[in-house]
Amino acid sequence: MAFKTIEWKGDAVVLIDQTRLPNEEVYIECRDHISIAKAIKDLKVRGAPAIGVTAAMGVALGAKTIEAEDHKEFIAELKGICDVLSKTRPTAVNLFWAIDRMMAVARSYNDLDMEGLKELLEEEALAIYEDDICINHQIGVYGKVFIKDNDTILTHCNAGALATAGFGTALGVIRAAWEKNKNIRVFADETRPFLQGARLTAWELMKDKIPVTLITDNMAGHFMKKKMIDLVIVGADRIAANGDVANKIGTYTVAVLAKEHGIPFYVAAPLSTLDLTLKNGEEIPIEERDEREVTQIGGVTIAPKNVKVLNPAFDVTPNRLVTAIITERGVVTKPFLAGLKELKKGCK
């Protein structure tokens, strides 16, 4: 890749500042878990898998500052650090999954000394990082078969290298097809209000020279009707046990449009995005974000002062609209419940 989304530096985490793309490619250095939490909350790093990896590194960074007498005290302090990180964003389950994984490791090695524990947590965070890249390549392997030569793929938001440790989930599938020399084209929804499609997806596909056309969200239906889109691939922020998918606001609309036009709708996500504790998508908490994301763009006010605004950051696509869920362990189709449970068995 021509850039690194997340980089571990031993005593710091370096993140590409995604709020300043595409106009500036700026990297920020987070030296503690507080600044990591702020970077997640402010969307400097975003995308469910990337949030998970960054949070894990935040736990490892935070652990380095613990001055505990024994394992019990260490765990108590570590829990405080995890609490700060877990209160950043509510919808992407990878955040909680990564934090839980870090806590579980620290808890299970109760015979290690403090330095040993800190090293172990650093290793675990790096494993989560490395795993994520491998997982995305594996998703690409399973997913690329759905893309035929000369296909045009619509994607929404950014489920790319920028949303992960690298390679991407939805864009990973597209990259895998591209690397097989398939002649493909991507339509990127701009993805209001935060414009992840216009700012991030267009940027990273152009970096890789994968043909991309930017459209506003409300154009997708028009181009589907004109038979200019062959399939849809998106990422996910949380998948319930029944296969309902929470993803960036607007995903549900794309899924309804795909159904109307008989276009397949694929979700590409690691199994860490799967939340088997939730029966269906109605139970997924949906983050409501600041109304200024809607009323201002790059500091420019685009709506009347004091206008009432709603700004849900995600929506839920019911499983009936999902053609298949592409994971690192294989592809699941309807009915999702059994297939997802089977794949998740034995996962970390």
Place this chain on the structure above:
Amino acid sequence: MAFKTIEWKGDAVVLIDQTRLPNEEVYIECRDHISIAKAIKDLKVRGAPAIGVTAAMGVALGAKTIEAEDHKEFIAELKGICDVLSKTRPTAVNLFWAIDRMMAVARSYNDLDMEGLKELLEEEALAIYEDDICINHQIGVYGKVFIKDNDTILTHCNAGALATAGFGTALGVIRAAWEKNKNIRVFADETRPFLQGARLTAWELMKDKIPVTLITDNMAGHFMKKKMIDLVIVGADRIAANGDVANKIGTYTVAVLAKEHGIPFYVAAPLSTLDLTLKNGEEIPIEERDEREVTQIGGVTIAPKNVKVLNPAFDVTPNRLVTAIITERGVVTKPFLAGLKELKKGCK
């Protein structure tokens, strides 16, 4: 109304500059048909009925400058003026309708002297202006029955006072219901790329104290699924004989979503928007606009340099998705062809 969209001043036309709303309420004065054409092209005035009214006034202004020897020469010069005005925007048929109506009047009074012709054209433009306001009130009369107490209405783009000589078409129906003291709420799609919903619809509804909530285009499906929207009302830029409706890009997606959720989808438009020469919506020319409307917002660049962009300004909603078309002469439902033809009979 608290503002005037279009005002005839005898030797000039005053327009509220819609590109500067909502941050500034600025009026521009057009003293000839060239500046009128530019105002239409640059979207300083927009909305199918408003374009028609403004163009008619442009013809009347242009006519004042004609120095012809006889009626034939006058008509030839007037045709040149009309050509300039008709080349501004291709989709809204009201533009051509208004210009044709002005030309027809000038042609039919071949016994008048030049001054008489100029006066006649001024009167005709003013009649088109006055008619438009009456028509919108009448659309409101017929349409308000579809809005029940406590309804939430979704609208897309701006089909309000700003899109007409006054009162509005879709927003006229909403205003008529509001004036009957119905407790209603409007959800306004922001309507990318030009943000007519965020900038204009929210602004004019707030001026009238009609409760309005601004959402991004891609949120409409989410709120329909949550049963927060009871009906959809939009305007139209051109309606084909079979009831297919061209309207602002994104309208088709809203119509698909409405069908998916069993929500009625109404189109409110004057009969001047009806184009019986076109069998169906596929024949309606769709304007492709400058890509900078997508890549820049208020001068801020939101996409990578040189990204490929598509920017169709309109889409076509097939008649099967339209619950009813509300006109000044009554409401038409499926099958539209006969009903629309019947209503159009004897119309100017």
